[in-house]
Amino acid sequence: MPPIHALAAKAPGAKLERFQYEPGPLGPGQVEIKVASCGVCHSDLSMRNNDWGMTQYPFVPGHEVAGTIAAVGPGVTSAKVGDRVGLGWYSGCCHSCRQCLGGDHNLCVAGEGTIVGRHGGFADRVRCQALWATPLPDAIDFASAGPLFCGGITVFNPLVQFDVRPTHRVGVVGIGGLGHLALQFLNKWGCEVIAFTSSDAKREEARRLGAHHAVATRDDAAIERLKKSIDFLLVTVNVSLNWPAYIDAVAPKGRLHVVGAVPEPIPVGAFALLGAQREVSGSPVGGPRVLGDMLDFAARHSIRPMIESFPMSRVNEAFEHLHAGKARYRIVLNNDLA
Amino acid sequence: MPPIHALAAKAPGAKLERFQYEPGPLGPGQVEIKVASCGVCHSDLSMRNNDWGMTQYPFVPGHEVAGTIAAVGPGVTSAKVGDRVGLGWYSGCCHSCRQCLGGDHNLCVAGEGTIVGRHGGFADRVRCQALWATPLPDAIDFASAGPLFCGGITVFNPLVQFDVRPTHRVGVVGIGGLGHLALQFLNKWGCEVIAFTSSDAKREEARRLGAHHAVATRDDAAIERLKKSIDFLLVTVNVSLNWPAYIDAVAPKGRLHVVGAVPEPIPVGAFALLGAQREVSGSPVGGPRVLGDMLDFAARHSIRPMIESFPMSRVNEAFEHLHAGKARYRIVLNNDLA
Numbered sequence A, B: 001m002p003p004i005h006a007l008a009a010k011a012p013g014a015k016l017e018r019f020q021y022e023p024g025p026l027g028p029g030q031v032e033i034k035v036a037s038c039g040v041c042h043s044d045l046s047m048r049n050n051d052w053g054m055t056q057y058p059f060v061p062g063h064e065v066a067g068t069i070a071a072v073g074p075g076v077t078s079a080k081v082g083d084r085v086g087l088g089w090y091s092g093c094c095h096s097c098r099q100c101l102g103g104d105h106n107l108c109v110a111g112e113g114t115i116v117g118r119h120g121g122f123a124d125r126v127r128c129q130a131l132w133a134t135p136l137p138d139a140i141d142f143a144s145a146g147p148l149f150c151g152g153i154t155v156f157n158p159l160v161q162f163d164v165r166p167t168h169r170v171g172v173v174g175i176g177g178l179g180h181l182a183l184q185f186l187n188k189w190g191c192e193v194i195a196f197t198s199s200d201a202k203r204e205e206a207r208r209l210g211a212h213h214a215v216a217t218r219d220d221a222a223i224e225r226l227k228k229s230i231d232f233l234l235v236t237v238n239v240s241l242n243w244p245a246y247i248d249a250v251a252p253k254g255r256l257h258v259v260g261a262v263p264e265p266i267p268v269g270a271f272a273l274l275g276a277q278r279e280v281s282g283s284p285v286g287g288p289r290v291l292g293d294m295l296d297f298a299a300r301h302s303i304r305p306m307i308e309s310f311p312m313s314r315v316n317e318a319f320e321h322l323h324a325g326k327a328r329y330r331i332v333l334n335n336d337l338a
Helices: A042-048 A143-161 A179-189 A200-209 A221-227 A241-246 A270-274 A288-300 A312-323 B040-048 B142-161 B177-189 B200-209 B218-227 B243-248 B268-273 B288-300 B310-325
Strands: A004-008 A019-023 A032-039 A067-071 A084-087 A090-092 A125-129 A169-173 A193-197 A213-216 A229-236 A250-258 A265-267 A277-282 A307-310 A328-333 B004-008 B016-019 B030-039 B064-072 B085-089 B090-092 B125-129 B169-171 B192-197 B211-217 B232-236 B248-256 B267-269 B278-282 B307-311 B329-335
Touching: A032 A084, A032 A143, A032 A312, A042 A288, A042 A312, A084 A143, A125 A265, A143 A179, A143 A221, A143 A229, A143 A288, A143 A307, A143 A328, A169 A179, A169 B268, A179 A193, A179 A200, A179 A288, A179 B192, A193 A200, A193 A229, A193 B040, A193 B125, A200 A213, A200 A277, A200 B288, A213 A221, A221 A241, A241 A250, A250 B268, A265 A270, A270 B248, A277 B268, A288 B125, A307 A312, A312 A328, B004 B310, B030 B085, B030 B142, B030 B310, B040 B310, B064 B142, B142 B177, B142 B232, B142 B288, B142 B307, B142 B329, B177 B192, B177 B200, B177 B288, B192 B200, B211 B218, B218 B243, B243 B267, B243 B268, B267 B268, B307 B310
Parallel strands: A090 A125, A169 A193, A169 A229, A193 A213, A229 A250, A250 A277, A307 A328, B090 B125, B169 B192, B169 B232, B192 B211, B232 B248, B248 B278, B307 B329
Antiparallel strands: A004 A019, A032 A067, A032 A125, A032 A328, A067 A084, A265 B267, A277 B278, B004 B016, B030 B064, B030 B125, B030 B329, B064 B085
């Protein structure tokens, strides 16, 4: 195999620079994807900075990959060269733990992250287990597909896992890379949708994306009026909120669900849970089955991320744009490395 | 109607003393229960002390009632004089809100507590809506029935609400009035059961009650060894625990569930929820449907509370015994008031 041309950070916080590595022979059950484009997720930035203490350097980010199968390893029957596929946060699992056996490959005790201890998709090629290279519907182009594989699946997965129903009133807190997809999914899911955003401009846009109502994130009086009315409240932000007020807005038997990396513990009052039988939960990206269902759903309902494109070689500009909070709503890098 | 002979506190923390009140005519849809016995719950003590700021005085405690229907109001067809019934925390609901219409009468927005703003079961008679006087199976005697109506249903209800399965590994934290019933229910539910208790003596008893394993509540090393292994962790205590350790013991897709009135907010880390798709939740006592199912289940499996009996007139001694943490495991007052 020829070397892989990638972009890597050599140390925490360092700019990405060109980097080549020898991938070695393709292992049994593995595939190699020729990267057409790759979305940029905030986790790429967090990992580049070693915010979570698990980054290995040189570090190649990229876990919103879209491309085509370039090669398949021994024993692979589920994919063939030329297939259009996507790859997200996970690139491998053990296939034998209780979770894998139950169809929850995304909860595998030995799950392998695409950019954790291995090199990701800011490269001309990237590898994964065949199971994790999810086929793309024809209707979804590469640039639109990438962001669905992390931002999209992160907000779609809980709708499946926690049985959100079309008769539910749902809230989405934070209209960014994840939230702008959540609004679209939930509108087509049939729900009544309330967007919570700190930006006046985004409130208008939230309505265009599918929200029936829009509320300012810090408007305590407006949140108070929603008391006990929201069946499913999806928190996509990674900052602390007025948690008691948000939990109070959750309906009896309802749920506050977190998918953002909120740094401080969320203070959950027992009485707020007890009386109304409320739940507080979180979830990671979905597994292969849910990824496939999400892509079908997105294709059927013309759900796409709103993207801004950069050539992959200008990744450092893209990172700065993201870090400045300016991305509307997801950045995609088109490959110009090879 | 003759006056009702009851026991009431005249002020927060005051001893109970004899008290009579005129109940007036029995309203439509209501029944009057002749109280044979009444369990003593820690909430009776909390309410007597106005710990939750919602007590009205004179205050008549008692919400674990067992007895017979003494009279039925206009329109009642579901009960007749002489029926053996029980009455728990709730005595009324609106029958028309979203929760009542969905079968969740216990989550009614206007639910009426048996001892909240009205007089409870430490009396010769007590009233409720007919719906809330749940028929007792013949096999369950009055003294055993009472504690099932609050202590029992509080731990049985979540098994139904949250779909605990016989293949699950479950934990019960706190082996007292609630926990000693939870162990029995869960053993017969088919689960693998782990008891957590701070008392060495209770660890042995926990095994006799149905636990397969028993762990000391504050044994951090033992809890650490359970990491990611407990599908359903039922917390019946009302004190703070080493929450991060207990949440860590919850399996992927598992749940930490609170039914005790834990005073401080539980600090819930987003990462602990996210990665393993965990849930934290709470629930109140169950509604009429689940009460009926619990009684059938208890009758079929010979599940009974372990009780200590006092004459109702000696309620103040009973309260002291409970307050001292000496109850093994539930106190029942046998009526000698009339």
